[in-house]
Amino acid sequence: MAGQSDPHLSIFSAEEVEFIAEDEMMEIVPNMKMDPLNLICGDFGPFRPQIATEVPLWLAVALKKRGKCTIRPPQWMSVEKLTQILEAERESPREFHPLPFHYVEISRLLFDHARDDIPDVYMVRSLIEDIRDVRFHKVETGLETISARTHAVKLKNLSAMEVNIVRPFIVRALQAFYKHDSPQMIPQPDTIGNRPPQVADRGPRVRAKSHMPLGTLADTL
């Protein structure tokens, strides 16, 4: 069913994040002639051979699959740029380098469907994987600093997939801290009398079970 991803794992499933990323604009060079498309999500085209035009990623991939165009990879997807980014990521252990919000999904889709359009595809691919690993390692070390006094976690320049993976964990962790911290959770003398105490702390314990261990977080990437 549409939109019924398990809310306990993450708010958006990987497919849904990809769906969102598919609306990013991409430059393509068609090799056929086609009239403009007046779609619900906008008007695109006209398509003329060898004349570049901008379309959403899903449209680019659809045309590419049928052999009707070549996709021009975005500027940041070059060995030179990515090497710079990787170095910057390694140099600053606490900050994230600004990257396109959907870089994971875009690169993944292009690797899957438009390998032949990306120069040095193997190099680019391994660079992006390295960048992803370095960044996720930072997220993990960042999560370790969450404590009872954490009221907010600021993670600037995090990308869609990264946010989506850590969101449920951060939300539940902060929630757990908040619960244990709140005066309501500390049994008051008068409520102990008419309510068995284990009822009061059953909530957090059940929740604690559903925490996803950090190790598996990385695996879901």
Place this chain on the structure above:
Amino acid sequence: MASGSEDGLGIPSKDYDSLIATTDVELLKRAWQNEKAAPEILQFQADLIRRSQEQIQLMEDTVEEYAENGTDPLTVSLYQMDLDRTQFLLRSYLRIRLQKIEKYMLHISKTELWNRLSKQEQKFAKRSTDHMEKHLKQSVLSRLPYGYQSILKQSISSEDDDMGTISSFCANHFFLMCYCLFLSFLIY
């Protein structure tokens, strides 16, 4: 707290120009994302949903027409893909709301959240609550001693209904969730 999450995710007024250029699909996508991420039910986007439905209807007719008059199959399939994507957004949006209504129907029907539902959703919520009440009565409550038969109160002698406590618990929960969601959207 509710308005906080809505305002926080809304479009800054300085982006007014881009707002005009924003398509309904873009707005629908935003509404869908917000609805998915928010723990509580948000205001039903009545106008947006109506417009989207009209556009989908129109596009369905167009695709049918193209398929009949022998337009290039590639073009037809692209139009169909666009249609499918929009339909997915709309369906998912409506279903998430129904899920939330099913989950929190008692809370929603007893608070101002009720006004955020569309007419049809209110009907749905009313019916689900009735069914739930009927089911609980038939299976359990009718066998309990008199005075313990309300679905809302622990016993007839309790001053305030216990739904109240649950509501305040939910509210607390919501507050926290919004708080964290705000964080996630800072990143957006």
